[in-house]
Amino acid sequence: GNSVTQMEGPVTLSEEAFLTINCTYTATGYPSLFWYVQYPGEGLQLLLKATKADDKGSNKGFEATYRKETTSFHLEKGSVQVSDSAVYFCALPGASKLTFGTGTRLQVTL
């Protein structure tokens, strides 16, 4: 079955630092891939997605490239802000559901 493995957190960075959150997946075929974000006290929001291999999803300065060779979809941002502090989830769609990673908590400090 589908599975997603995310790097464990928490990740603590200073403002303007570079961010990488690793995500690898196991799936049949080449599904779409998603990153969701959960800000404190809020619901899950779709951050970005890629629908096929070599696609790059981007939003709010975040990027992730769908790499079928390494079955990865790592999330990156060149310069994080305090407002990026949240929990980030990598997700893989199946026929009827999303399979999520365990989430990575990001804490950005001044």
Next chain:
Amino acid sequence: GAGVSQTPSNKVTEKGKYVELRCDPISGHTALYWYRQSLGQGPEFLIYFQGTGAADDSGLPNDRFFAVRPEGSVSTLKIQRTERGDSAVYLCASSLIPRHTQYFGPGTRLTVL
């Protein structure tokens, strides 16, 4: 436009009681999903509706859990004889059609004492 809404936002109950959690999807979305998120974990799938019917209920943990969507819009997740292990945030999501992007509600935090 309105997003997915869930009520109540918080529910505290005692072990053994019955609870109902409500989800109001985005208008026009035919697919509706329920997930459960335990502390420190990612959401785990419970059940998926296409229209009025449960197309996949393989994630329901046992027969104490049941969900309905009688008119193809609002859905209710029902939990009988609640146990302390049922404490979690219950998330609802909807999508325009199956396999499209899922949009999540804010969740209902259930605490079983």
